[in-house]
Amino acid sequence: MDKKTTIPVKIKIQNKDFDVSEETKILRENQTGAIVNFVGVVRGFDERNNSLVDSMTLEHYPGMTELEIEKIVKQSCERWNITGVTVIHRVGKLLPSDQIVFVGVSAKHRQNAFDSCNFIMDWLKTKAPFWKVEENNNQKKWVDYNLSDDEATKKWVF
Amino acid sequence: MVIKYFSWIKEHIGKSEELIELPDNVKNISELINYLNNLNDDYKKVFLKKDLIKIAVNKTYCSVETKISNNDEIAFFPPVTGG
Numbered sequence: 001m002d003k004k005t006t007i008p009v010k011i012k013i014q015n016k017d018f019d020v021s022e023e024t025k026i027l028r029e030n031q032t033g034a035i036v037n038f039v040g041v042v043r044g045f046d047e048r049n050n051s052l053v054d055s056m057t058l059e060h061y062p063g064m065t066e067l068e069i070e071k072i073v074k075q076s077c078e079r080w081n082i083t084g085v086t087v088i089h090r091v092g093k094l095l096p097s098d099q100i101v102f103v104g105v106s107a108k109h110r111q112n113a114f115d116s117c118n119f120i121m122d123w124l125k126t127k128a129p130f131w132k133v134e135e136n137n138n139q140k141k142w143v144d145y146n147l148s149d150d151e152a153t154k155k156w157v158f
Numbered sequence: 159m160v161i162k163y164f165s166w167i168k169e170h171i172g173k174s175e176e177l178i179e180l181p182d183n184v185k186n187i188s189e190l191i192n193y194l195n196n197l198n199d200d201y202k203k204v205f206l207k208k209d210l211i212k213i214a215v216n217k218t219y220c221s222v223e224t225k226i227s228n229n230d231e232i233a234f235f236p237p238v239t240g241g
């Protein structure tokens with residue numbers, strides 16, 4: 001089996017929060033010289049609708065979400081020389097400044113870790129079946145998808 | 159067949175999933191949508207927004223031409239907004 005496909009990969013969909021330093025420590029156990037972490041956070045303000053956000057609830061399609069993230073991570077492993085990947089995505093009700101998503105990539109050299117982490121996030125935003133609904137003053141509003149997320153994936157297509 | 163709905167589609171149709179027995183003349187997703195549209199107006203209102211609906215068969219993205227059978231799990235959902 002190809003060495004690149006046997007690196008440690010952790011994919012979790014969960015309600016509970018995650019600890020970035022704990023996840024980084026786990027990634028440090030891989031043969032590594034560089035770790036790039038991305039953390040997505042709930043914004044307290046909806047810039048597109050110019051409104052405050054009291055809370056946000058995330059739902060997902062159990063099973064398909066994990067499969068889609070696995071596919072993205074596999075492509076990333078084939079494309080870059082990386083030594084480990086962790087993707088944690090929270091679901092359920094979240095408040096402004098809560099952590100939503102963690103993508104951590106370890107590699108021997110930084111550029112592979114930067115590019116792979118960026119690639120995984122860009123594709124997760126357009127392929128992994130999660131949906132956000134924002135709550136404000138007891139009103140619910142499903143978040144519209146962002147065309148710029150589709151545009152962001154184009155840089156990875158050669 | 160199991161059909162799952164997510165996000166605002168689930169709210170418009172009023173259920174998160176349903177079991178249906180696939181009629182013999184329904185062979186692909188496009189024909190399934192026509193069949194559902196004839197059940198009631200809630201489906202019609204949803205499927206009018208066809209540009210905003212993604213489709214999965216057995217948890218894999220597919221198109222309206224994808225062939226389906228009674229053992230499949232179908233899902234209809236809007237473009238994703240996670241991350």
